[in-house]
Amino acid sequence: MSFDRIHTSIPADTPFALQVALETSQVVKAKAEACADELASANSRVKQKIADGATMLSAHKALAHSQAVETTVQECADDLTSVTKTLVEGIDDLEQTEIALMHSHKALAQSEAALTVALEGEKQATLRALHDPTTGLPNRVLFDDRLAHAIALAERHGWTLAVMFLDLDRFKSVNDVHGHAAGDSVLKEVARRLSLNCRDEDTVCRNGGDEFLYLLMNPQGSENIERIAGSVVKNIAQPIQIADLQLFIEPSIGIAVYPGDGMSGEQLINNADAAMYRAKKGMSRYALFCAREAETLPA
Known part of the structure; x- marks a missing residue:
C-alpha cells in the first residue's frame, strides 16, 4: 500500500x-x-x-x-x-x-x-497660522489667498468682485479710556457681527488693529454692493454692551470693485483703503473708489 x-x-x-x-x-x-x-x-x-x-x-x-x-x-x-x-x-x-x-x-x-x-x-x-487669535477671523494671509483665487474665478467666469476696507472710528479712545481688554471685546463683537452678515462664499478678515477686510464674491452690481455696505454699517453701529459699559462704534468703509478698480488683490485693497479715507471725511459711512483718490492715499 x-x-x-x-x-x-x-x-x-x-x-x-x-x-x-x-x-x-x-x-x-x-x-x-x-x-x-x-x-x-x-x-x-x-x-x-x-x-x-x-x-x-x-x-x-x-x-x-x-x-x-x-x-x-x-x-x-x-x-x-x-x-x-x-x-x-x-x-x-x-x-x-x-x-x-x-x-x-x-x-x-x-x-x-x-x-x-x-x-x-x-x-x-495651520488654523492658528491663518486666523487672527483675538477675533478668530481669517487673517491677512488667508484673505490674500482667497482674494487671488476669487480673482482667477472672476476672470474665468466674467464675474465682478468687491473689496470693502473697514476702519472703526474712534476705536483708539476705547483702548485709552476703558483699557485693551474692553478694546478686544469690541473687536470680537464687531467680528461676530461681520460674520453674521457675511454670505458663505464671502470672506471677512481682520487686517490688523481696528481694520477689517470684506470680500464680496460676484455681488451683482454696485447697487447691491452699496446695500450690503449699508447693512454692515447699521449692524456695527448698534450699541456694544461690555459689562456695565455701553459703547457705540461706527465704521468707515471704502469699496473697490474688480475689474474696474484694480486687476490684482493688492490694487483692490489699496484702492478700497483710499476710498475708506474719503468715507471718514464725508457724510456717508461708506464710499466707492474713484481714480483720483489713489493720488491722495496717505503714504
Whole structure:
C-alpha cells in the first residue's frame, strides 16, 4: 500500500512546521491502520492453518509475518510520538506568533492614535497660522489667498468682485479710556457681527488693529454692493454692551470693485483703503473708489 499521496484538509494559513507535522501524523495514522489490518489478517491465517492441521513450519511462517507487522506498528507508534512532539512545538510556535501579532496590533493602534494626534496638531497649527487669535477671523494671509483665487474665478467666469476696507472710528479712545481688554471685546463683537452678515462664499478678515477686510464674491452690481455696505454699517453701529459699559462704534468703509478698480488683490485693497479715507471725511459711512483718490492715499 502506498502512502505517498494523502489528501488533507489543513487550512492554507497554518504555519509551515505545523503543516508538516499534521501531514506526517495523517500518513502515520494511515500506515498504522494498514498494519493493524495486516496483523489481523495474519492472525486469522495462523488460526485457520492451525485449524486445518497445518504444519508447525507453516504456522511459524505466519507468526513470523505477524511479528513483522507488529514491528511495523511499533515503528508507527514511534513516528506518532515524534509527530506529537512536533505538533506540541508547532502549537507553541503558533501561540508565540499569536502573541507577537497581538503586540503588533497594539503597536499599530498606538501608532494610529499618535498619527491622529499629530494630524490634529497640524490642523490646529495651520488654523492658528491663518486666523487672527483675538477675533478668530481669517487673517491677512488667508484673505490674500482667497482674494487671488476669487480673482482667477472672476476672470474665468466674467464675474465682478468687491473689496470693502473697514476702519472703526474712534476705536483708539476705547483702548485709552476703558483699557485693551474692553478694546478686544469690541473687536470680537464687531467680528461676530461681520460674520453674521457675511454670505458663505464671502470672506471677512481682520487686517490688523481696528481694520477689517470684506470680500464680496460676484455681488451683482454696485447697487447691491452699496446695500450690503449699508447693512454692515447699521449692524456695527448698534450699541456694544461690555459689562456695565455701553459703547457705540461706527465704521468707515471704502469699496473697490474688480475689474474696474484694480486687476490684482493688492490694487483692490489699496484702492478700497483710499476710498475708506474719503468715507471718514464725508457724510456717508461708506464710499466707492474713484481714480483720483489713489493720488491722495496717505503714504
